[in-house]
Amino acid sequence: MAYSNVELRNFTNYFAGNDLAYGVTKVGEIKDGKAESDSHLVHEQLTYAVMSEHLAGKKSIGVAPIMMDSRCNFGAIDIDNYQYNLEDIVRAIYDFKFPLFPCWSKSRKLHIYMFFSEPLPAAEVRQILRWYADLFGCDKKTELFPKQDH
Numbered sequence: 001m002a003y004s005n006v007e008l009r010n011f012t013n014y015f016a017g018n019d020l021a022y023g024v025t026k027v028g029e030i031k032d033g034k035a036e037s038d039s040h041l042v043h044e045q046l047t048y049a050v051m052s053e054h055l056a057g058k059k060s061i062g063v064a065p066i067m068m069d070s071r072c073n074f075g076a077i078d079i080d081n082y083q084y085n086l087e088d089i090v091r092a093i094y095d096f097k098f099p100l101f102p103c104w105s106k107s108r109k110l111h112i113y114m115f116f117s118e119p120l121p122a123a124e125v126r127q128i129l130r131w132y133a134d135l136f137g138c139d140k141k142t143e144l145f146p147k148q149d150h
Contacts, residue, residue: 023062070150071119077112078143123149
């Protein structure tokens with residue numbers, strides 16, 4: 001899928017976070033309905049070139065939402081428990097008009113994003129995300145991003 005430089009800049013602005021490192025995930029075979037994956041952290045600056053590779057589908061990356069000042073422009077809930085009815089969660093987001101954006105990952109997980117007009121303290125973002133995760137009946141071990149309060 002082609003995209004413009006403006007779209008690349010907008011995408012990068014939405015996902016502005018820690019730009020000193022990023023995660024990379026390689027998705028493998030699907031077994032028993034679950035996709036195998038291998039993830040690692042790359043300690044390099046997150047650049048437009050890396051984001052461009054991500055948008056082009058050449059590299060799967062993850063941005064840590066927490067910035068150096070312990071604030072976040074966005075947060076995410078990573079639901080990778082395949083026992084949930086993920087379609088019900090997505091339906092609830094739309095039916096109740098929650099300010100959340102569900103996305104299916106390449107490994108068939110559900111990522112739910114929340115974006116903020118102004119950066120919020122990471123601790124506050126985690127509280128908001130935990131509230132939604134609890135509302136959806138997610139396990140306490142469900143990953144929230146940012147992972148830390150500061």
